[in-house]
Amino acid sequence: MSLLEISDLVVGYGPHPVLHGLDFVVEEGELCVLLGLNGAGKTTTVSTIAGLLRPQRGQVRLDGQVLGRSSPSARVRKGISLSPEGRRIFPRLTVRQNLRLGGWSQRRSPKVVKSQLDLALDYFPRLAEREDQLAGTLSGGEQQMLAVARALMSRPRLLLIDEASLGLSPTLARTVWEVAARIRRDGTTVLMVEQNAGALPFADRALIMEKGTLVHTAVGEAIRDVNLRETYLGV
Template sequence: MALLEVDGLRVGYGFPVLMGISFEVEEGETAVLFGLNGAGKTTTVTTIAGLLKPDAGSIRFNGQDIAGKRPPELVSAGVALVPEGRRVFPNLTVANNLRLGAWSRRGNHKEVEASRALVFDYFPRLAERVDQAAGTLSGGEQQMLAIGRALMSKPKLLLVDEASLGLSPSLAKVVFQVMAQINEDGVTVLIVEQNVGVLPYADRALIMEKGTLIYSGVGEEIREANLRESYLGVHE
């Protein structure tokens, strides 16, 4: 049984967007979902996180049907989303943004403190800026904070929508390396990306076009150059 099993998922906004997609993510993997703008990547991860209701199909997480469950219930079950555009609360400090990420575990001070320490381990820059308003952070730091905030709920599955968008190549690499560390520490990761620089870190790649999955592969095959050229429009 895979940790995440999506089967025949159809979602839209009054008009169809996801045309019945099926894929799995095994526990312990880093999966990457690629696709051009408008392909349906955000629709996919926001539906998994419970923010949109599917029109048809099933989503199983940890063996349980979660399609249509509300986001708070899903956070408690172990699904956390880093939304596209890294929506941190700009007027709140780094510390308070992180605290909000732990709302599902309130009362559990020791464990929450341990998660906070872990986030500062992953992102030492956040520790240096703990009392700074999130809105004063750089784009890269805000992305770190958005990931850190999601980690405060102690997820089993971390969904990251456009992890590297707007970051410099070197900062994107830092984010990918930390994502790899988070994965190493036992969190299953699904990253939405348009940057093929993430491929070295991926166990599974999915490519989406116009609401359908046009490629799905695992292991070494996904690092072959023709994947980039055939599906991602990257020519080297």
């Protein structure tokens, strides 16, 4: 059974859907990259998985269990966590306060909160150096790191990362992807949304999205295929 299974997903913001019957799976332990141009429907997809949007049709299953109409917070408790597009950190709170809020669902397990905090700061040492700094005063790259670290605080089974590399220098983008790969090696399944094909070498599974549908799926070595890059990405 796949950890995440999307079937026949139709989602829109009004009467007209922007996702037209999406089907895909993410296996437990994978780093999956969902790649597509601006407007392809990537944010709509991960927002629906996180419970922020209701599908007009179709299902999201976690471990075979239909998530149905369950709320975003119920999904966090089931193990789904989102690092949203645009970061959405709390600028007037410190780094540590932002992280503690990310661990809200675990507030009755101080040991879990402590171990996730240690883990998040180990992944992102730059945040450890800035724990007492107001988040709004961090650089763009550091704010992105904080958004991913905050999403880790709930100890997810499935971490959704929406466009972590947007607006970052190539070096910082690479750093964020390397941490995503490390998170996956440590056992958390990752679904990473990207416009940047530079993320592909980090993927176990690549999904290419155009205009609300998947036009290609590649697993393992096929991701390195030159044709995939030429046909779908024009690189």
